[in-house]
Amino acid sequence: MRIGMIGTGTVGRTLATAWARAGHAVVLGSRRHADALARTELSAALAAGVGVTDPASAAADADVVVNATPGTASVSALLAVGAAALEGKVLLDVGVGFDEEGGLSHPRESLGEEIQRTFPGTRVVKTLVTVDRELMIAPGSLEGPSTVFLSGQDPDAKHTVAGLLADLGWPKDSLLDLGGIATARGQEHYALLFMGIAGAIGSYGFGIRVVPPAGA
Template structure:
């Protein structure tokens, strides 16, 4: 599968390495691709070219800048594409930027012809790309309005090592608010004991 990851930071390159290892073709999208040339094992393209190159687009930009970056590309460019939003929109003081909504919902509203799926935002990315690094089983969440897009995301989560019964479907994109609200507790837990942990839904 061709996957374009918008961003070139730690989250983007961590995901790129894991999905590339699983056999996917990765393109990184940058606002200044010339300055990134030769720095990565993957091609770096302009934002518009990266979106055009793939049917699956990953938002790995800083959450507070994501909407501006994605709308600058043009909403029509995303028509029919699956947009995987892994970012948390928080201020430098770790307050939620969208306290009455979520970044996933705002992106879906801004890109109405895209199929936005929220996932991979409730643990450190090093844990999310390698769930076996923890001593026990844990959970990962998906939210989105399009069932086909969520099926695609489940497959990509499986490529990262997530068992199907560890993937919790929260429902439509409106439910992304819950996953993003968890960022407040996640940050407190990091401060209390470091980032190498996750949570598990137990019934």
């Protein structure tokens, strides 16, 4: 599968490297793509076979586009890519935005919803925002199973994303489909609890597990 990553930060590079090692054709979209090839922090991704181009080209040639930009900049970054390049594509959104005071930048409408509203012809799926970047690609590193969530309007798009999650090591029984894109609010709001738990246990390397009632 051809995957175009919009965003070359730590999350984008981590996911790009993991998917390239799983056999996908992955390209990072960088606004300074010529300079990006010389950046040492991209060395692991480049060694795994990840390419680098401009964001519009990364999206246009992709089967799946991944938004790995900061949540406060995501919509503007995707607008710069252009609606035409995103039309009909599956867009896997892993962004969460914070304001200068540490609060959520999207307290009433989630970033996932804003992206879907701005690009109605794009099939947005929100996932992976409830775990740290290292756990995103190594769910088996925990002492027990963890849950990862999916939010989106399009069942086929969620099926595609579920396959990409499996390539990262997430088993099928760890995936919980929450429903439409409006449920992305819950995923993004968990970021505040995530920070509290991280402070309490002194680590970001934890997951959460939805435990159903006995006999369910």
